[in-house]
Amino acid sequence: MSPTGVTLRRTIGFARNFLSTALAIGGFLAATGVAFAFGLRSADGGALSLPSVWAASVAPYLPVLAALLSMDVWSDERLSGRMDMLLTTPVPERELVAGKFLGVWIIALAAVVASLAASLVLVHTNAPSAFGSLGPLDFVPGFFVIALQGALWCAVSVAVSAFFRHAAASAFVSVMLLVTLPRGLWAALAEWSPLGRTAFGDMPLDAHAVDFASGVVSIGPVIAYMVLAAAALFICTKRVEAVRLVGRRAAGSRFSTFFAISLSIVLAALVTALSYRVDIVAELPIGSYENRISQRMRALLAESHGNIVATCLLKRNDLHFRHVSHLLRALRQESEAQGGASVTLRFVDPTWDFPEARRLSRLGVDDPSIVLELGRRRAVLPVEDGISERSLASAMLRLTTPPHRSSIYWTTGHGESSFDSYDAFGMSDMAREFSRDGFRNSNVDLSGDAPIPSDCALIVMAGGREDISRIEAERLGSYLKQGGRLLVLMGTSDGGGLASLLSAWGIRVSPEKSSSARTLSGGDVVASDFAFHPITAPLLGTQVVLEHPISFVQSSAAGGAGADRIEFTPLVRAGGQCFAAAVERGGTTGEDLAFRPTRIVVVGDSLFAMNGPLASRGNANRDFILSSVAYLAGTGAMAAASAGSGDVLVTGMDRRAWIGFALQSGLFVPGGTFLFLLLYVVSRRRRS
Numbered sequence: 098m099s100p101t102g103v104t105l106r107r108t109i110g111f112a113r114n115f116l117s118t119a120l121a122i123g124g125f126l127a128a129t130g131v132a133f134a135f136g137l138r139s140a141d142g143g144a145l146s147l148p149s150v151w152a153a154s155v156a157p158y159l160p161v162l163a164a165l166l167s168m169d170v171w172s173d174e175r176l177s178g179r180m181d182m183l184l185t186t187p188v189p190e191r192e193l194v195a196g197k198f199l200g201v202w203i204i205a206l207a208a209v210v211a212s213l214a215a216s217l218v219l220v221h222t223n224a225p226s227a228f229g230s231l232g233p234l235d236f237v238p239g240f241f242v243i244a245l246q247g248a249l250w251c252a253v254s255v256a257v258s259a260f261f262r263h264a265a266a267s268a269f270v271s272v273m274l275l276v277t278l279p280r281g282l283w284a285a286l287a288e289w290s291p292l293g294r295t296a297f298g299d300m301p302l303d304a305h306a307v308d309f310a311s312g313v314v315s316i317g318p319v320i321a322y323m324v325l326a327a328a329a330l331f332i333c334t335k336r337v338e339a340v341r342l343v344g345r346r347a348a349g350s351r352f353s354t355f356f357a358i359s360l361s362i363v364l365a366a367l368v369t370a371l372s373y374r375v376d377i378v379a380e381l382p383i384g385s386y387e388n389r390i391s392q393r394m395r396a397l398l399a400e401s402h403g404n405i406v407a408t409c410l411l412k413r414n415d416l417h418f419r420h421v422s423h424l425l426r427a428l429r430q431e432s433e434a435q436g437g438a439s440v441t442l443r444f445v446d447p448t449w450d451f452p453e454a455r456r457l458s459r460l461g462v463d464d465p466s467i468v469l470e471l472g473r474r475r476a477v478l479p480v481e482d483g484i485s486e487r488s489l490a491s492a493m494l495r496l497t498t499p500p501h502r503s504s505i506y507w508t509t510g511h512g513e514s515s516f517d518s519y520d521a522f523g524m525s526d527m528a529r530e531f532s533r534d535g536f537r538n539s540n541v542d543l544s545g546d547a548p549i550p551s552d553c554a555l556i557v558m559a560g561g562r563e564d565i566s567r568i569e570a571e572r573l574g575s576y577l578k579q580g581g582r583l584l585v586l587m588g589t590s591d592g593g594g595l596a597s598l599l600s601a602w603g604i605r606v607s608p609e610k611s612s613s614a615r616t617l618s619g620g621d622v623v624a625s626d627f628a629f630h631p632i633t634a635p636l637l638g639t640q641v642v643l644e645h646p647i648s649f650v651q652s653s654a655a656g657g658a659g660a661d662r663i664e665f666t667p668l669v670r671a672g673g674q675c676f677a678a679a680v681e682r683g684g685t686t687g688e689d690l691a692f693r694p695t696r697i698v699v700v701g702d703s704l705f706a707m708n709g710p711l712a713s714r715g716n717a718n719r720d721f722i723l724s725s726v727a728y729l730a731g732t733g734a735m736a737a738a739s740a741g742s743g744d745v746l747v748t749g750m751d752r753r754a755w756i757g758f759a760l761q762s763g764l765f766v767p768g769g770t771f772l773f774l775l776l777y778v779v780s781r782r783r784r785s
C-alpha cells in the first residue's frame with residue numbers, strides 16, 4: 098500500500114478512538130438539524146427548494162467540524178514526539194499530508210452524508226409533500242458544493258494543525274480563520290455600508306451553497322475552492338519540511354520554504370480572482386425553484402407583441418449578477434418558445450462598456466439597473482429594489498399595455514396601517530408592489546364632503562382599529578352601489594359599523610373563535626384550502642399565513658337574481674372556517690348591460706400583509722394581495738402575471754408537528770448518533 102493510503106488508514110483509525118470525534122460529529126448533526134428545522138419552517142410556502150434549505154443549514158457549521166476533526170492530526174504528533182520518528186522515514190512529506198487530509202475529509206463527508214440522510218428521512222416521515230417532484234439527483238449539486246467547501250476547510254485546518262503543538266490552540270485558530278474572520282468581516286462591511294446587505298448581498302459561502310443546490314452552477318467558486326485547498330496543502334507540506342529542517346544548518350532552505358509559502362498565497366489569490374472574473378454560470382434542470390418561469394408569465398409573453406430589449410446595467414463581479422442574468426436568460430428562452438413578444442438581451446458592464454453606460458446615464462438610468470425598452474417606452478428596475486419574476490412581469494405590463502392613471506385609495510382616520518409607513522406595521526411594501534403595477538397610492542378621508550375621485554380603481558381599508566361612522570358607511574355603501582371595489586383587511590374582532598356594512602353585502606363576521614386549523618406559533622393560521630376563483634386559482638398548491646384572523650360566514654343578503662344577485666365565495670378556508678371571502682353583485686349580467694359589477698374582498702387579518710410578516714415568512718401572502726387587487730381593479734392580465742410564480746415548498750406541518758420535527762432533527766437523531774459513537778469508542782479502547 099502507498100504511504101498515502103497507510104497514512105489515510107492511520108488517521109481514520111486514530112480518529113475513531115477519540116472522544117472528540119464523537120463530540121464533533123454529534124454537535125455538527127445537532128447544529129445542522131436545528132438549522133434545517135428552522136430553515137424549513139421559514140421556507141415553508143416559499144420558493145426556496147428543499148436541497149437549498151439543507152445546503153444552507155450545513156454550510157455555516159462545516160468549518161467548525163473540520164477544525165475539530167483536524168485539530169490533532171499534526172499537533173498530537175508533535176506533542177507526543179511521534180512526528181520526529183515519522184519524518185525519519187524515507188516518505189515524502191506530501192504523501193503524509195495527503196493521507197492526513199484525505200482521512201479528515203472522509204470523516205467530514207461521512208458526517209455530511211449522515212446529516213443529509215437524517216434530513217431526508219425526517220422530511221419523508223413528517224412532511225412528504227415537501228419533496229414535490231424532487232428526486233435523488235436534485236440533491237447532488239448541493240452535496241457537491243458542500244463537499245468542495247469541506248475539502249477547503251479540512252485542508253486549511255490540517256495546515257493550521259502543523260503549526261501548533263496543542264490541539265486546542267489549533268482548533269481555536271482554525272475556527273477564527275475559517276468562521277470568525279470571514280463572517281465577521283462580511284458582517285462589518287454590511288453594517289458599515291449605508292445600503293447594508295443591499296450593497297454586499299449574502300455571505301458568499303452561504304450563497305454558493307444555495308446557488309448550487311438550486312441548480313445554478315458556477316465554475317468560478319469550483320476553481321477557487323480547489324485552488325485554495327491545494328494552496329493550503331502546499332503550505333502544510335512546506336511547514337512539515339521546515340520541521341524536519343529544525344536543528345540543521347539549513348537557514349537558506351528555511352528561507353526558501355517561507356518564500357514558497359508566500360508565493361503560493363499570492364498565486365492562489367490571483368487565480369481565485371481570475372476565476373471569478375471569467376466565471377461561467379450554467380443552470381442544471383434539477384432542484385431549481387426560484388427562477389422557473391411560471392405559467393402566468395408564459396401567458397403574458399404569448400399575449401404581448403414586439404421586440405423587448407432588456408439591458409442589464411450591472412458589473413459582472415456584482416453579487417446580484419448571477420441571479421439577474423439567469424432570470425433574464427430564462428425569460429428570453431421562454432419568449433422564443435411562446436412565439437409572442439421577443440426578448441433581446443444586452444449586458445452592459447459600466448466598468449468596460451463606456452459608450453452604452455454613458456447613453457443609459459444620459460437617460461437617467463442609475464447603476465445598477467435593469468432597463469426594459471419597447472419602442473419609445475421604457476421601464477427601469479433598480480437592482481437594489483430586488484429583481485424577481487414578479488417585478489419583471491410588472492415592468493413588461495407597463496410596456497405592453499396602454500398606460501392607465503388609476504389610483505388605489507387608502508382610508509384614514511380609524512387607526513389604519515399607512516401605505517407610506519416603512520416600519521414593521523406599515524404597508525409600504527405592498528404599496529410599492531401596487532406602484533410597480535401602474536397604480537398611484539393616495540389617501541382618502543370618507544368623513545369629508547369631497548366625492549370619491551373618479552380615478553379610483555379600488556378602496557383599501559387596512560387594519561382599522563376604530564369604528565367607522567354612519568356617514569362614512571353611507572358614503573362607502575353609495576360608492577359600492579355604483580360598481581365600486583373594496584378591499585378590507587380586518588383589524589378588529591367585531592368590525593363595528595364596517596361589519597354592518599359588510600353584512601348588507603353578503604359577508605358576516607362569524608362569532609366562532611376556536612379553530613382546528615394548522616398553526617405555526619399558536620396564534621396564526623396556515624391556510625392552503627383555496628376556492629377555484631380568479632383570485633385564488635393561481636395560488637393552488639401554496640399557502641398563506643394569517644397572523645390573528647377572524648372568520649366569516651355568508652349573510653342573508655347574499656343571493657338574489659339578475660343584476661342584484663350577490664355571489665359569495667369563501668376564498669381561503671382552514672379548519673372548517675372561512676378567513677377570506679369575496680362577493681360580487683351583478684357579475685353575470687355586467688357584460689350584457691354594460692353594468693360594472695360591485696366587488697368586495699374581505700380578509701380576516703391585516704397583519705399578514707404588513708412589512709414585518711411579509712419579510713419574515715415565506716408564503717403566498719404577497720401573491721394573494723396582488724391577485725386580489727388585480728381582480729378588484731379588473732386587470733386580469735396583471736393578476737396573471739403577478740400571482741403564482743412557479744413551484745413552492747409546502748410541508749403541511751402544524752405547530753405540534755414542527756415541534757416534533759425540531760426535536761427529532763436537533764436532539765433525538767444527533768443524540769442517538771453520539772451515543773452510538775461513544776459506545777464504539779469505549780469498546781475499542783477496552784479491546785486495546
